[in-house]
Amino acid sequence: MRDIRYVYLNSGKASSGQNENTRRKRVKEIAGQELNWNLLRTFFVIAEERSITGAAVRLGLSQPSVSNALQKLETQLECQLVFRDSRSFELTLRGEKVFQECKEIFLSTERIHSLVRDATDEEQGELNYQVISHLNSSLLDELFRLYHQRYPSVMFRGTVRNSQEILENILKGSVAIGICLLPKPVVNLPSIRLFREEFKVFCGAEHAYFGRSSISLRDLRREPFISFSCATDISGLEPMTDLRNRARIGQRTTGESTNFEEVRRMIVAGLGIGILPCPAVKDDVANGVLWPIEIADEAIGADVYLIHAPEKELKSSERKFVELVRELKGLYPDLE
Secondary structure: OOOOHHHHHHOOOOOOOOOHHHHHHHHHHHHOOOOOHHHHHHHHHHHHHOOHHHHHHHHOOOHHHHHHHHHHHHHHHOOOOEEEOOOOEEEOHHHHHHHHHHHHHHHHHHHHHHHHHHHHOOOOOEEEEEEOOOOOOHHHHHHHHHHHHHOOOOEEEEEEOOHHHHHHHHHOOOOOEEEEEEOOOOOOOOEEEEEEEEEEEEEEOOOOOOOOOOEOHHHHOOOOEEEEHHHHOOOOOOHHHHHHHHHOOOOOEEEEEOOHHHHHHHHHOOOOEEEEEHHHHHHHHHOOOEEEEOEOOOOOEEEEEEEEOOHHHOOHHHHHHHHHHHHHHHHOOOOO
16 A cells, blocks of 8 residues: 555655745655544545534534644645635545545455454354265356355365265265255255256267267167166166166166266266266267267156255355355356
8 A cells, every 4th residue: 555655755846935845854854754544534535525513424423523634634744635614525636645645445355344343243164064976057156266265264075975875864864965966856855956957878989889879778778788876776776777767768777886987987988878067078979989879768857955954953055065066056047
């Protein structure tokens, strides 16, 4: 912040009655003094109100006290700051310069006070969450960006798990926040639907179905499948489970893993066909490594949910995260 003395030292030449040596001496004296903050504040309000009386009302002081403060500041700066009489009020040229400097000072002060007030409410600690892998979403990107902007001192700790593990961990209390795939909301567990993620059946470049536009379910039922491990359980949450139950495909599993990259690797290698999230493999499709098999009359998808522990069990940082999810869903219902 610039020192207010800058105004005095640079606001003009000395009056004609002062010789150069006298002026330099007085400049050194002024430079060695501390300007009274209260006097500057009083002048700033006077200049904003364009009135001694208005400034007195705003500051809760008597009119003589405000006038006296102005005179003291003018004496200390050795210049007139205000032209005033019973009918008019106007800042002098130097008064206008001092006012502009004061405006910068006090606006900066207000910003500092605002930062301090915000800091008293600033959230700290950690936000622990579990999330499924390779989840692409502009909603989640905006959620994390905005949360960090509001609570920059909170440490994010994210762990990748499959949907079944996330659900089990929240139910047993080892984590409070999870983002996973669900066929429907969980009974007695708070769930917020975030968006729908598109899945497709994919095959590798060496597979007989590579390049074909549409395959019937009847043809796919004979094909070996690569599956996520959690999807082979009867309670599995992945879209594979729902598709297997409805369409009876994926009955013969030739490979499985809990890890996305390993499932993808087996499909690319030609061990079988399998279900993958479309956004996560768009580059593989563009590069001719994977091929999306369009199943006639069958749309494959899964809803992504935020699930969390009961409100009373959430830490403050976790509660604010859930509140922000609801806020964003309300403001941008179509954002996915």
